[in-house]
Amino acid sequence: MADLSLTIVAGARPNFIKVAALMHEVTRRHLSFRLIHTGQHFSHEMSKSFFDDLEIPEPDVNLEISGGTQIQQLAQIMTALEPLMRERPQDILVVVGDVTSTVAAALTASKLGIPVAHVEAGLRSFDRTMPEEINRIVTDALADYLFTTEPSGEENLLREGVPASKIFFTGNVMIDTLLRFREKAARSSVLSDWHLEPRSYAVATMHRPANVDDPARFSRLLNVLEQISVRIPVFFPVHPRTRQRIDASGVNSSRMVLAPPQSYLDFVHLIANARMVLTDSGGVQEETTILNVPCLTMRENTERPITINCGTNQLVGVEPEGILGAAIQTLELAPQPVRMPQLWDGHAGARIIDVLAQVSARPRVVF
Numbered sequence: 001m002a003d004l005s006l007t008i009v010a011g012a013r014p015n016f017i018k019v020a021a022l023m024h025e026v027t028r029r030h031l032s033f034r035l036i037h038t039g040q041h042f043s044h045e046m047s048k049s050f051f052d053d054l055e056i057p058e059p060d061v062n063l064e065i066s067g068g069t070q071i072q073q074l075a076q077i078m079t080a081l082e083p084l085m086r087e088r089p090q091d092i093l094v095v096v097g098d099v100t101s102t103v104a105a106a107l108t109a110s111k112l113g114i115p116v117a118h119v120e121a122g123l124r125s126f127d128r129t130m131p132e133e134i135n136r137i138v139t140d141a142l143a144d145y146l147f148t149t150e151p152s153g154e155e156n157l158l159r160e161g162v163p164a165s166k167i168f169f170t171g172n173v174m175i176d177t178l179l180r181f182r183e184k185a186a187r188s189s190v191l192s193d194w195h196l197e198p199r200s201y202a203v204a205t206m207h208r209p210a211n212v213d214d215p216a217r218f219s220r221l222l223n224v225l226e227q228i229s230v231r232i233p234v235f236f237p238v239h240p241r242t243r244q245r246i247d248a249s250g251v252n253s254s255r256m257v258l259a260p261p262q263s264y265l266d267f268v269h270l271i272a273n274a275r276m277v278l279t280d281s282g283g284v285q286e287e288t289t290i291l292n293v294p295c296l297t298m299r300e301n302t303e304r305p306i307t308i309n310c311g312t313n314q315l316v317g318v319e320p321e322g323i324l325g326a327a328i329q330t331l332e333l334a335p336q337p338v339r340m341p342q343l344w345d346g347h348a349g350a351r352i353i354d355v356l357a358q359v360s361a362r363p364r365v366v367f
Contacts, residue, residue, distance in 0.1 A: 007090055009081065011038030011065070011101030013050065014174075014283050017264065018096045018119065020054040021176035021349035029353070036084060038077050038101045039064040053264040054177065070100055070131055077104035082112070090114050092356060095139060096173070098123070098132040106139045119173060119352060121146035122153025123282075123303040129210065132282075133303070145359060147352050149286075150306035150341055170351040171343030174283060175290050178268060179346040185268040194235065194257060198273040201233040202327075204256070208280040211298065212245050217318060221298060222251040224320035225278065228327045229255035232275060237262045276330045278323070285313050292338055294330045298323060311338045 010019045026033055037059035051058065063080045065073060077100065085093075085108060093109035094117040095102045106116050118139050125133050140146060146162060148154050149172040157167055191198065204225050212218055225234050235257045238246065246253060262270065271277050271287060276294040279285065285307045288295035295313040307313035316326040343351075 007034045007036065007084075007088060009036040009038065009101065009105050010096065011063075011077070012097070012099040015097045015099060015101060016050065016054060016056060017177050017283070018173045020056055021173035021180070022094075022096075022119070022352065023056060024176075024180065025349040025353050031353075034088070035059040035061075036081075037062040038080075038104075039066050049263050054181070073100045074104050074107075077101055078108045081105060081108045085109065085112055085114065092117055092145070092359070094119060094352075094356070095143075096120060098135045098139070100131075100135065103135040103139050106142045110142045115144040116142050117145035117147065117356065118143040119147045120149055120153075122148045122155075122157040122167070123150075124152070124156045125301045125303040127301050131209070136303070145355070147348075147355070149344075149348075150304070152305050168352075168355050169343065170355065171345060171348030172286060172341070173348045173352070174286055175344040176346050176349050178287055178290055181265060182268065182272070185265040185272070188266045188269040190262065190266040190269055191273060194259065196233070196235065196270075196273075199275045201235050201257075201274060202228065202276050202278060203271050203274045204234050204236040204278045205281050205284060206236075206242060206279070206298070207239055208299070211280050211318065212242055215245075215249065218245055219249045219251050220320050221318065221323075222246065222249060222253055224323045226251070226253055226255050227320070227324055228278070231328070231331060233257060234278075235259060235270065235274075237267065237270075276327065278327070288312055289338070290340065290344060292335060294335055296323065296326050296330065306341045310341060311336065 008019060010016050035057060039062055065076045065080065093105060093114045095106045096119045109116050121140050121143060123136055127133055140157060144166060146157055146167050147170045148167060154167050154169060158164065206212055206221065211221060228234055237259045239261055271293055272291045274293055276296060277284060277288050278296045278298060280298050282304055285295055285297055285302060285304050289307045289310050289312045292312060296316045297313055298316060298318055300317055302315055314326055316323045
């Protein structure tokens with residue numbers, strides 16, 4: 001294990017939540033690493049607090065690639081990563097999640113003949129209009145080692161022809177991070193700062209292009225959130241891009257609490273104490289499951305069916321009648337205890353590093 005040397009590449013915010021678990025494990029084992037930050041989805045003002053919250057060291061390299069289309073970002077990230085990978089060759093590239101940085105790093109490594117490992121492999125929404133679905137499919141097609149979070153991941157990969165010998169069920173690194181920082185998050189003052197009482201408010205998040213970029217659909221979703229706000233306050237942390245869409249919609253959103261994006265610890269505390277969560281985020285579906293908070297997913301599909309099987313998550317679609325009906329029903333029923341998903345126990349990162357140590361005597365790994 002002393003020879004395991006890691007080069008870590010990540011960009012989007014969800015990736016760092018997952019990478020934090022892996023970095024905690026390699027630090028605990030006193031392994032060397034280099035951290036490369038692509039800059040995707042990060043604002044300069046939020047970056048430092050996010051790294052502080054997750055106890056991630058400052059990156060050795062920040063590519064500062066943001067803005068532009070997905071294709072432009074893909075090309076820029078690949079172009080910037082190539083010389084870095086050539087300068088310090090790796091035995092294994094590890095990519096996390098399903099964002100542009102994930103597929104860009106996997107493609108670059110594959111072109112350079114570097115074996116690829118994918119953490120959070122095999123998740124499928126079966127909706128190729130979602131950019132993340134394309135990223136997942138391409139990354140898994142390139143990967144030599146595929147780490148899954150739930151049984152559906154392995155089932156999907158086997159159906160797609162991936163040999164079972166390449167698939168490792170190791171659990172969910174995002175849950176590693178949540179469990180590790182849950183006590184720290186509980187010390188957040190966000191509820192008192194916004195005058196919220198535990199179990200007396202709902203949290204809403206929206207960022208999927210299919211929901212936010214379609215003006216008619218977005219207006220309908222805002223209207224139903226406003227209707228729900230009549231029954232229970234709705235706290236809505238709004239990304240600046242989404243805020244522009246709200247302003248352009250002309251929808252009266254005066255009942256909702258429109259807040260700026262929240263730090264990781266504040267957001268965990270918010271959803272942990274919410275009566276319910278309305279979202280289109282995959283990660284939030286997982287977090288509410290482990291926190292046993294009812295989640296209404298405003299989508300027609302989910303790549304995380306384990307959250308539905310556990311009973312915490314409902315697919316409520318994108319039509320106002322279905323969302324409002326599900327919200328009313330959720331408010332009328334007390335949350336029920338649920339069975340937690342297998343291996344969502346805080347040790348996924350350790351299992352992944354154990355596998356990497358076995359498949360290569362001296363791997364140099366890129367996340």
